[in-house]
Amino acid sequence: MTDKSLGPLGQALAAANKDREPSRSKDATASGIAHLIRLGKLASIEKPKTFPxxxxxxxxxxxxxxxxxxxxxxxxxxxxxxxxxxxxxxxxxxxxxxxxxxxxxxxxxxxxxxxxxxxxxxxxxxxNRGRTIRRQSGAFASLSGETIEEPEQKxxxxxxxxxxxxxxxxx
The missing domain is CATH 2.40.10.410 (FlgT, C-terminal domain)
Incomplete structure (x- = not known):
């Protein structure tokens, strides 16, 4: 006897367990799922490992x-x-x-x-390598110098x- 409220997976598992002892129902559940995957009635839920x-x-x-x-x-x-x-x-x-x-x-x-x-x-x-350029002009060049940093990336x-x-x- 199959309970329609169980859905297709529940019905398949119930059918796989019907002739099993209660202590073996866990093994029957695993083998029932494996059997359904082999028959193509249930897609494997195991996702392939991506990383590392x-x-x-x-x-x-x-x-x-x-x-x-x-x-x-x-x-x-x-x-x-x-x-x-x-x-x-x-x-x-x-x-x-x-x-x-x-x-x-x-x-x-x-x-x-x-x-x-x-x-x-x-x-x-x-x-990052920083490079400093000093530009000086005029009579008071040493007092009015300008510093420009141009970072260089390698x-x-x-x-x-x-x-x-x-x-x-x-x-």
Whole structure:
């Protein structure tokens, strides 16, 4: 007997559990859902893991390719943090508890080209160099000097990136 108020999923689960012992209903529920997914009557609700992504190729010191693309909702202009994981587990000296593993920053980047399954990112770190220019004129030039600052920006490379380094979005 099937209760129509349960809806299609509830009805399918009830049918899968009808011949099971109550203690096995959890296993039957899981197997019933798996069976419905295999039959194409229920879409898998498990979303594929998007991040962390991985560096798939190091093109040069300033440009990397990662293994995520438009299929993973990445768009041109998205910003990312590139990092590796220090293999040494950090322990809190006060409590003795594990703090986890330190992320070693390789740099930040911006998506410059997005394909379905991969994205090319370019370093987005800059250094500012200030330059001062003094202009003097007239008889009292030393008293009436003018100072102009013209900051100069220089693009910085990623810090020793490697294939397999992790990548996550920054917001």
């Amino acid at each position: 992504a991985l560096v798939a190729k190091v093109i040069d010191d300033f440009t990397l390719t990662i293994n995520r693309g438009s299929d993973h909702e990445i768009t041109k202009g998205d910003r990312f943090l590139v990092y590796s994981i220090d293999p040494e587990e950090l322990i809190d000296p006060e409590t003795g508890e594990s703090l986890g593993y330190l992320e070693i920053i390789r740099g930040t980047g911006i998506a410059i080209h997005v394909q379905e399954k991969m994205t090319t990112i370019e370093s987005s770190r800059y250094t 693009l910085l490379p990623f810090d020793s990136p490697e294939v397999g380094d992790k990548v996550k979005p920054t917001y």
